[in-house]
Amino acid sequence: MAVCPAVVLPLSAGAIPSMNCRSSGTSAPGEMSLVGPRPLTRSEVCCYYGVYTHEILLRKPGLTGLWQVSGRSAVRFPERTALDLKLVRTLTPAVYLKILRRTIPALIHGRGAW
Secondary structure (H helix, E strand, O other): OOOOHHHHOOOOOOOHHHHOOOOOOOOOOOOOEEEOOOOOOHHHHHHHHHHHHHHHHOOOOEEEOHHHHOOHHHOOHHHHHHHHHHHHHHOOHHHHHHHHHHHHHHHHHOOOOO
């Protein structure tokens, strides 16, 4: 799937190619969910998640989640940690759909994107 960066970056949709299992190899099929906590680096896990690491890592990371629809880069890590924990603790089908609905405006408007 060829994606034009001129379209993807302004729309803040850089993770969309990850949905294609033949994408650039950044994730294998089945490794990500549509909704879930953001994928974490080792340093983020060590620095910010501490005793909650296991709880966060039980869920597949998502292309979107509470952090993405709550301001992304405008949200500092302590709040991001709280949002990820809230997501994994309260994710129901209704919450899943609500986050998906909030994702579309966040993508279009690019709020909180670098």
